[in-house]
Amino acid sequence: MKETFIKELMKVELKNPIMIEGLPGLGLVGKIAIRYLIKKLNAQKFAHLYSPHFPYFVLVNKKGSVRLLRGTFYFWKNDGGESDLILFTGDSQAQTIEGQYEISNKILDFAKQCNVKLVITIGGYRVEVKDKPKVIAAATNQNVLDRALKADAIISPLGSPIVGTAGLILGLAPFKKIDALCLLGETRGYLPDPKAAKSVLEVLSKFLGLSLDLSGLDEEIAKAENMVARLHKIEEKRALQAEEMRREEDKKITYIS
Amino acid sequence: MKETFIKELMKVELKNPIMIEGLPGLGLVGKIAIRYLIKKLNAQKFAHLYSPHFPYFVLVNKKGSVRLLRGTFYFWKNDGGESDLILFTGDSQAQTIEGQYEISNKILDFAKQCNVKLVITIGGYRVEVKDKPKVIAAATNQNVLDRALKADAIISPLGSPIVGTAGLILGLAPFKKIDALCLLGETRGYLPDPKAAKSVLEVLSKFLGLSLDLSGLDEEIAKAENMVARLHKIEEKRALQAEEMRREEDKKITYIS
């Protein structure tokens, strides 16, 4: 394997397919969103992406079997609707600059080959989230952006960067004459953030005209909030202990003098 | 995109063109100078340079549209004069050693294709500037250097390195049989330095025989000096506070003893 390649597991005929990408990144927003879609829609694997730019280890699966790090493409036949979906997620982003460009290119080449006209990338947007995470949109095309704004996304601040595959796909899509939209869920980013993923999926389902039951994410959100609360308590306890130690030190000094 | 490439937006016929390059670097001297030239001369975009050696993020433009990091070539028809100009600037330098060589090579290949006989690169020269920043010149050719010295540049100290694209273009130009001149404005380098850019543009306009109104830079210079002054005040205040704290500590110790 000298460069990134895609291995098709089967041939599928898709109707007007839209591709949606979400690799691990800030708050794992993209990956959580895509995995939820795969589960809810019961989407089927049909291709793997392998790359020598992924980290050089393998993962042990259930039952002691082993596999390379990889990305996986799933399809979903949207029988009632206009567009079938291709969903893409994976274990990792590329570890090198050139790998980042190479992998984004391969994803777009595969999209082209599948006759995809629109790729949607999902990621996180780092910010101190107060209430419900907002969803920031950017696009290669005004019309697509307007549709995202109608679906309750907000516009991205001027000049803010979109890092990694979610961003490069947008940057490279025009060279392949494919439209691309990026949806970023607001997240503090340092823990898996299913709440941000839920916000993105709300916008996405409105954008796609899909009716999607998102209640399945609420349990994950509750778990994540418990974890955050636990971490806060640990931090507070540490702060209190530090305060107490400082006071003890103060007493000592007073005693010395 | 496996390697750096240039995408032409239109074909232009240029008369004896001279190319002037200024990417981000020390004090942003090169980029500030080129952007001022573009604005003042109302130069027109005609080509983009893309590279997998740029950082792997995209930037959100106004109105939520997105683009890859890139360099841009502009042209200006110098109707009264001898030589039309090609101006080049961009978002970033290459992030890898090989990328630095590759991008400098592509710029020179494009210069060759445009029939450019002289490339001028602009950058910063790190030094503790006292008064008006001087402009240091180095060249691939004694005649070009002499003309730069006549235009009030000074000669570069022996053995000093010129880092990045501004330097490599000079190093690689002789292989393409193109002359090259580097103009470096003295700068402390840690903040955008329009004053250094103005010094370079003074030398450049004399060198090119262009009459160029540089007063538009004075506002930027005033802003930059305000910022430096503010930073100095903050530093002084911090120093004073530290001094005061030390005195308080001294009192304490005296009290203890």
Place this chain on the structure above:
Amino acid sequence: MKETFIKELMKVELKNPIMIEGLPGLGLVGKIAIRYLIKKLNAQKFAHLYSPHFPYFVLVNKKGSVRLLRGTFYFWKNDGGESDLILFTGDSQAQTIEGQYEISNKILDFAKQCNVKLVITIGGYRVEVKDKPKVIAAATNQNVLDRALKADAIISPLGSPIVGTAGLILGLAPFKKIDALCLLGETRGYLPDPKAAKSVLEVLSKFLGLSLDLSGLDEEIAKAENMVARLHKIEEKRALQAEEMRREEDKKITYIS
């Protein structure tokens, strides 16, 4: 040398060969195991692997001669048994991500060329070992894994990564239609660990139906345990000294007050 290549020293005809790989890694488990096999079986060199992804130094051999870092393939004719063996070890793992993939690929290509149907990789598994190190197995194929478990290996925990060549060979083997098994000896990993290597060789000889005298490793194990004991004593002594110093400091403070 632009890429990894294998240089054959002689042509050998092997019967149903199984390849066993062990490069330096955690606790040097793989390298110690392979070197013991080479010595015990009196296996013969028949090919070298060179790579520009190995570190850029050479080693001085006995008598002042010099050689590149490399891997070496040995063969052993198993006259009584079913399968001859190819043993592979070397000086180093690749130093780059792409190099890791390239070297693992080359090893598998060579295995294919030698008509190998099964590759076994050996490494270390980092854990706080209490008693006898266990041997963790993972495989590309359920049947191979079952045979390893019968030979007293245990199954790998879900999701644990196998880093480096020992892992990538398993990940890449299915693309070449070769089966692969990984045997990892439990080790603390920060010192050469012949005890972990012995555990692996016990499983391996049972798996292969080889009767192998492993008592030769006991001397190395004794030496390694002496070294660990010495290191522990040094650490304890340091801790005692630190404790004593703290007490002295405490006295001082009491005296001051």
Place this chain on the structure above:
Amino acid sequence: MKETFIKELMKVELKNPIMIEGLPGLGLVGKIAIRYLIKKLNAQKFAHLYSPHFPYFVLVNKKGSVRLLRGTFYFWKNDGGESDLILFTGDSQAQTIEGQYEISNKILDFAKQCNVKLVITIGGYRVEVKDKPKVIAAATNQNVLDRALKADAIISPLGSPIVGTAGLILGLAPFKKIDALCLLGETRGYLPDPKAAKSVLEVLSKFLGLSLDLSGLDEEIAKAENMVARLHKIEEKRALQAEEMRREEDKKITYIS
């Protein structure tokens, strides 16, 4: 420039040429030795080596002209003797692993093309030198090594690494059917070390049967020793000041108590 290449400035006919390499490294031993040879023998430039694996800056030469980092080949016609010499030195070693292998390969390809049968590489060997620096030898060939030992080199300790181009050339030479010898002068390595270079040149001139006046290095050695002495004084002074400060602090504490 996509890869390392050699540009010949002229064609030369050489008699049984021996190539001697010395790039910057530990104590600059190799570079100092080669530069002294070039000067003493009045050797002539005949080729440059350029590489995208050198650092990405250019150097300003005298008179404000500029050049890429590069290596340079010189030749010397040894009219009375058996073998002409090719001398190679340069500005820098490669900055990447692959570049190290690529450059060493190109040097050997060029040696082959010049009909060179023996390449001698020069470097430093890090050690706490007491008296006169010894010269350590390693070779690809017992006969060459024996000749070096007769010329007062000593044999390299088993297993010690030779890092960089000086080492890789030895490692790669057998693939090109060229003999290679490495001569390493003992040096502390953190400052330019003409004394180590002189030791190497003594061995080298004996090895080659050249009568070479090395007294010209004595001035450089004196300068280097002055610098070392100055650095030692500065360190001693700092140590004294630190000692004094500690005593002042002690007084303070005594006073407090």
